[in-house]
Amino acid sequence: MEQKTRVLVVEDEENMRQLLRLYFERENFIMDEAINGKDALDIFKKNTYDLIVLDVMLPELDGWAVCRKIRQISKIPIIMVTARGEEFDRLFGFELGVDDYIVKPFSPRELIARVKALLRRSIHKPRNEQRETLFLKEITIDLKSREVYLKNKRINLTPKEYDLLLFLIHHRNTVFTREQLLQKVWGYEYFGDLRTVDTHIRRLREKLEEYHHYIATVWGVGYKLEVEDYE
CATH class of the missing domain: 1.10.10.10 (Winged helix-like DNA-binding domain superfamily/Winged helix DNA-binding domain)
Structure with a gap:
């Protein structure tokens, strides 16, 4: 039986989480969720994921801090989601080890396309x-x-x-x-x-x-x- 892809979505907006769950489940992904940075780290350490979708503006611990801590222990693909689009923010995210960057508002279909692209890159080795x-x-x-x-x-x-x-x-x-x-x-x-x-x-x-x-x-x-x- 083929193992399903498992993603962790870290997002404090309930409506956004529900929308993303709809799209991920439509693609036959398993989606877990966290509503703040502290919970995200706890959940990540207890489970195995293929990719993380991480919002920047989070309660408890912001997305930058979460990304930094995850990068200390894992090279899992990370897509950073933010309302900011300035070059400084992109540079900062890339320096922390973010693999891709998407700015709100965005199309869920675009996010899914980026997720699939990152997953292909993570398993393909020349x-x-x-x-x-x-x-x-x-x-x-x-x-x-x-x-x-x-x-x-x-x-x-x-x-x-x-x-x-x-x-x-x-x-x-x-x-x-x-x-x-x-x-x-x-x-x-x-x-x-x-x-x-x-x-x-x-x-x-x-x-x-x-x-x-x-x-x-x-x-x-x-x-x-x-x-x-x-x-």
């Missing part, structure tokens, strides 16, 4: 990831632990920054549009904000320090990882 380590000059990628090192010092990448870097490495010297990167890395074609790609590229460049130029901008097209020395 064949060339069967290797344990990749080397890019002084950059080392440990595929088992999903950790990246620059000159033997660990770089603190978010899960999606890691996915983006690894995708570009596996397809080095190939130019991708923002739309293609959304589809290949985030897993959705129609719902992504193109600024999400630019934000992640900028953060990756900052963290790669003197090797920031590896990620090249192809004006009018998109981005590529431009490098020859690779193991």
